[in-house]
Amino acid sequence: MTTATVITKKERDWHRVGTTLLWALTMLVIGLAAALFGNSYQVTLLVNLAVTLILTLSLNFVVGYSGQFSLAHAAFFGVGAYTSAVLSKTLGVPPILALPIALIVVATLSTIVGIPAARFHGYYLAVATLAFSILIEIIVRQSPSVTGGAYGLQQIPYLDLFGRIEGHAYGIVAVVVFVVFFLAHNNLLRSRLGRAITAVRDNPAASAAAGINVMHTRLFGFVISATAAALAGWLHAFYHRALNPMLFSAEWTFIWLFMVLVGGIGHWQGVVLGTVLLAILPEFLGFATDQTILMVGVLMIAAALFAPRGLGGFLDRIAAKMRS
Amino acid sequence: MTASIIQVLLSGAQAGIIYGLLALSYYVILSASNILNFAQGEWMMIAAVSGAVLIASGLPYPLTILLSVVIATTLAVTAERLIVRPLEQRGASLTVVILALFGVMIVVRYSTALFFGRQEEPLEGPFGNEVLAVGDSIFLPVQSLVVYAIGAATFVGVNLFLRHTWLGRGLRVAAIDSYGAQVIGIDLNRVRLVAFGLGGLISAIVGWLYGPLYAAGYLIGATPGIKGFIALFIGGMASPWGALVGGLFLGITEVTASRFLPSIYAEGLAFFILILVFLFRPTGLLRRRTS
Numbered sequence: 001m002t003t004a005t006v007i008t009k010k011e012r013d014w015h016r017v018g019t020t021l022l023w024a025l026t027m028l029v030i031g032l033a034a035a036l037f038g039n040s041y042q043v044t045l046l047v048n049l050a051v052t053l054i055l056t057l058s059l060n061f062v063v064g065y066s067g068q069f070s071l072a073h074a075a076f077f078g079v080g081a082y083t084s085a086v087l088s089k090t091l092g093v094p095p096i097l098a099l100p101i102a103l104i105v106v107a108t109l110s111t112i113v114g115i116p117a118a119r120f121h122g123y124y125l126a127v128a129t130l131a132f133s134i135l136i137e138i139i140v141r142q143s144p145s146v147t148g149g150a151y152g153l154q155q156i157p158y159l160d161l162f163g164r165i166e167g168h169a170y171g172i173v174a175v176v177v178f179v180v181f182f183l184a185h186n187n188l189l190r191s192r193l194g195r196a197i198t199a200v201r202d203n204p205a206a207s208a209a210a211g212i213n214v215m216h217t218r219l220f221g222f223v224i225s226a227t228a229a230a231l232a233g234w235l236h237a238f239y240h241r242a243l244n245p246m247l248f249s250a251e252w253t254f255i256w257l258f259m260v261l262v263g264g265i266g267h268w269q270g271v272v273l274g275t276v277l278l279a280i281l282p283e284f285l286g287f288a289t290d291q292t293i294l295m296v297g298v299l300m301i302a303a304a305l306f307a308p309r310g311l312g313g314f315l316d317r318i319a320a321k322m323r324s
Numbered sequence: 325m326t327a328s329i330i331q332v333l334l335s336g337a338q339a340g341i342i343y344g345l346l347a348l349s350y351y352v353i354l355s356a357s358n359i360l361n362f363a364q365g366e367w368m369m370i371a372a373v374s375g376a377v378l379i380a381s382g383l384p385y386p387l388t389i390l391l392s393v394v395i396a397t398t399l400a401v402t403a404e405r406l407i408v409r410p411l412e413q414r415g416a417s418l419t420v421v422i423l424a425l426f427g428v429m430i431v432v433r434y435s436t437a438l439f440f441g442r443q444e445e446p447l448e449g450p451f452g453n454e455v456l457a458v459g460d461s462i463f464l465p466v467q468s469l470v471v472y473a474i475g476a477a478t479f480v481g482v483n484l485f486l487r488h489t490w491l492g493r494g495l496r497v498a499a500i501d502s503y504g505a506q507v508i509g510i511d512l513n514r515v516r517l518v519a520f521g522l523g524g525l526i527s528a529i530v531g532w533l534y535g536p537l538y539a540a541g542y543l544i545g546a547t548p549g550i551k552g553f554i555a556l557f558i559g560g561m562a563s564p565w566g567a568l569v570g571g572l573f574l575g576i577t578e579v580t581a582s583r584f585l586p587s588i589y590a591e592g593l594a595f596f597i598l599i600l601v602f603l604f605r606p607t608g609l610l611r612r613r614t615s
Contacts, residue, residue: 063419116602123360126422127557128602134550135595142588254426261423290437297430301407304424308416 020186028179035171043171047239049279050178051232056259056275057185057268058228064266065189066221067201072113072129074252075136076106076226080233081243082140082147085156095159099234103227110226111219118219125222130250137248152244159238170239177235181228186268197221258296261303264312273311327461332583336576338468341475342534344571346552347559348482349526351567355499356519359421363403363429365549367524369542371396371531373436376445376540389450393528400524403428404517436542449536471533478529482522483564491518554598560608569610
């Protein structure tokens with residue numbers, strides 16, 4: 001059972017403004033250094049890491065802080081990427097303007113999927129999102145005139161901000177986008193809505209009694225998380241400039257869930273560390289051979305059994321030791 | 325025209341019974357333990373693949389069926405005993421339990437790919453793979469008759485078990501109120517173990533219904549596994565019959581659609597129907613009788 005207290009003391013310590021700023025500054029400095037001085041392979045790794053961090057933090061937001069099981073993160077990521085790409089390539093919309101449109105499209109879609117699930121807690125969201133995820137993949141594969149079908153989209157335009165953004169410059173953009181996202185994420189957790197979201201997770205009845213609209217709060221948590229996945233999709237699309245329907249595969253969602261589990265569900269520091277750790281082992285993500293997928297499965301079981309609180313639990317123990 | 329309608333209904337009922345049985349196996353576990361076990365489709369795959377391997381090794385056919393069903397059910401029970409029970413006793417959150425079962429799904433599926441290979445092999449049905457012609461326009465594989473008969477028998481059997489045995493009633497009580505069940509002396513661990521075993525058994529039986537119609541291979545559990553819980557959510561969780569209703573509804577609609585619409589639409593239909601059901605009738609087609 002989850003504790004009845006909405007924010008534990010431990011959580012409050014982690015939510016201090018100073019902690020957030022310190023993390024943001026550290027990640028900004030390391031990220032910018034990597035973007036400026038890394039070679040092209042390292043910059044690609046950096047952009048992919050920024051994309052994955054946005055995905056795992058937002059997945060952790062809905063699974064960990066909101067207590068709902070979303071299995072459509074890859075679908076929202078894919079829709080964000082494809083919407084941006086189709087807008088800029090086919091319709092000639094500037095990439096920077098494609099971002100708000102992609103966010104609105106995904107926010108709308110996730111609201112439609114999320115409404116019935118928010119009314120009925122339990123497995124509704126998990127089942128609805130999984131169904132949605134598979135349906136979207138089928139639709140994308142079957143409409144080649146818009147999405148390029150199984151072949152995908154190539155030669156997506158470059159991101160254009162006072163000149164063409166690619167290579168190192170794109171690395172800087174990715175780091176800045178991520179850090180802004182990170183600040184917004186932590187700010188949201190401390191806001192009234194963020195506290196309401198964790199309160200509804202811990203005790204829906206008590207939250208309702210305290211005047212929180214449980215259904216709206218759950219829906220907001222889900223839609224915000226989905227929209228963040230679209231941001232990651234946008235960031236991904238204009239760096240790689242080629243997309244294929246593999247992006248929508250539900251297996252990606254499982255890999256991100258695995259990163260969240262290793263980091264510690266509902267523990268953003270742990271999730272950041274876990275993602276960095278698992279994402280910079282490129283073999284781990286790049287080549288989905290049977291053996292690596294099998295290994296993810298074994299580690300998933302092992303993490304659940306032996307380290308259910310993940311790296312976050314480890315961090316908490318160190319912090320407790322340092323205080324005493 | 326009549327013949328083609330009958331043909332569609334026969335094939336639809338066949339798919340529907342397969343979905344319905346899988347839905348039933350999700351239902352049993354979900355009601356006993358509140359766990360949606362996404363690994364449920366893998367036990368049917370294990371039954372079919374180990375069946376194919378055992379037939380190739382020259383074992384007598386009846387023994388092959390028995391042994392492969394035992395293997396699949398044992399794996400399902402083992403997963404409960406070694407993974408789910410320790411997590412539940414530690415009071416792990418549902419999210420962690422479900423993720424661990426995702427892990428089980430991945431491990432079972434891809435270790436089969438590794439040891440058995442990625443190929444798909446035909447599986448011989450209990451009464452062969454012939455096709456009977458009724459009149460001149462209706463065709464019925466013998467295996468379809470097996471699906472109807474075994475499917476009906478499994479549904480009736482599971483219902484009798486849930487209504488008339490001590491264990492089955494314990495399972496239903498745990499579904500209504502797990503705390504109350506403990507108070508009156510029902511061992512929830514045992515209930516969960518039985519539910520995973522029964523769910524595994526049903527799924528393994530499905531392996532022998534679906535396998536001969538399709539093939540045996542490491543991925544065969546994936547799509548029916550997903551359709552199974554979609555059928556459950558379409559039919560509703562009010563009673564075990566919700567699983568059958570959802571399965572038949574889904575099966576017949578899919579086959580009808582693939583007959584009259586391009587197959588592109590039929591493929592995504594199940595997911596589309598589910599989202600419609602969630603929007604307009606979220607408790608499913610069958611509702612609990614209120615007294």
